[in-house]
Amino acid sequence: MPIWAYDGVMARAATTSDAFNAIAEPQRREILLLLRSGERPVTDLARDLGMTQPQASKHLRVLREVGLVRVRGAGKQRLYGLDARGLRPVHEWVGGFERFWSESFDRLDEYVRDLEQARQEEPTDGYDQ
Amino acid sequence: MPIWAYDGVMARAATTSDAFNAIAEPQRREILLLLRSGERPVTDLARDLGMTQPQASKHLRVLREVGLVRVRGAGKQRLYGLDARGLRPVHEWVGGFERFWSESFDRLDEYVRDLEQARQEEPTDGYDQ
DNA sequence: TTGACGCATGCCCATATGGGCATATGATGG
DNA sequence: CCATCATATGCCCATATGGGCATGCGTCAA
Structure with a gap:
């Protein structure tokens, strides 16, 4: 739901709204740091950060939605890469x-x-x- | 409750945990910007930002807890001042x-x-x- | 001491997580 | 078309807001 269409009670700024919110999450900051070394598949990141794959996927989704990360299909895998411009x-x-x-x-x-x-x-x- | 004593399910990083979380809130960023001009009482800030006094107080509390703001009693008022070191x-x-x-x-x-x-x-x- | 003014809090709501899990969806190799 | 690997999602929970309001607490002046 687009925030501009929202009319009720706003509980909290969505974490997906902008870079400020996206990097407020420690784990997402960790992901960004790792991505400075280059593109990596989700599973790799999850393992290195000691989190489950679904968790990593969710954080990456947020990062993708605010544009801090880009995805690229590489065969069976999906490589996530840093796009720091939003920072x-x-x-x-x-x-x-x-x-x-x-x-x-x-x-x-x-x-x-x-x-x-x-x-x-x-x-x-x-x-x- | 100190986070290190927490044992259950952590729903989300507390906004009061650090500067990253504190500045994730647009209104709090506005407050910080205003405070660059000098100390100001809560009511002033609330008026300038178009928010209610309780709201301003709450945001200021968060900023205070992460150390981005300091308070000083000035008679009947409480003057809030910027402490940008945490940034x-x-x-x-x-x-x-x-x-x-x-x-x-x-x-x-x-x-x-x-x-x-x-x-x-x-x-x-x-x-x- | 009593108002009055300035703030901080307490409460109630609706919402958006973030984690844990199970499972759907994609893509690849046979 | 099927089995399998790699990911993305859907769901359920418990939690922490942020806003709206009413009210408690402090300080100051008369």
Whole structure:
């Protein structure tokens, strides 16, 4: 069902919606890493990752649906290959925060110190955390 | 419940487990983008993103739990601030695929062309896609 | 102390997994 | 056309959302 046709309660973003969701799954990330070495049949991947064949097939299907992987029939087998182009937008989005994590040694650390200090001087004790 | 203490059927990786899962949610990505401009109270964020306050609070909680956001009590309010350090590993992981999406004009395109060609010459018609 | 304001939570729903299994579907070699 | 290998799917479960709402908890000002 196309998401744009959906009208009811949306429980959660579908894992098949985009690369962000696809790589949120550890096992799928593992698969992508393995595929950097070249095309591989499902059974191979499943064995190397210690998962069942159906599991591997399902994860590969998700990866295929978001376009991170391509399939090619090779005789009796189906070879899965990496198509990393969909990861580029992800890399760029995350990269947009680069200057913020680089800042960790000045503004942020200072900010954290302020927090610690404030906590000791004035035991807020509010809410949680 | 700590995942390492979990013994039953794991339905899905918890969204609160790591940065990868946290940024899989579009709205949470929006929140992070807004926070690049500085600390903001929940209500502000909710208004700007067109979501209810409880919704914003919940997303912020997830972001807090994976460490992408920090809170600071400011009188009656609670100011949320960005802590992008957790995005660095994500950026690096995705960056590990850079050479593969850069390759798109030689090996990959060639590969895709081969696929197209093969499809026309030999109508495989197998499985789906 | 009492409101009022700002947030965090608790609950209920409907949904989409991800795993385990059994089985359908494809393709290949006889 | 049949047996067999390689995969993809269909189903059932238990789980973790994410949204909508109502409400509890904290903090501050009068």
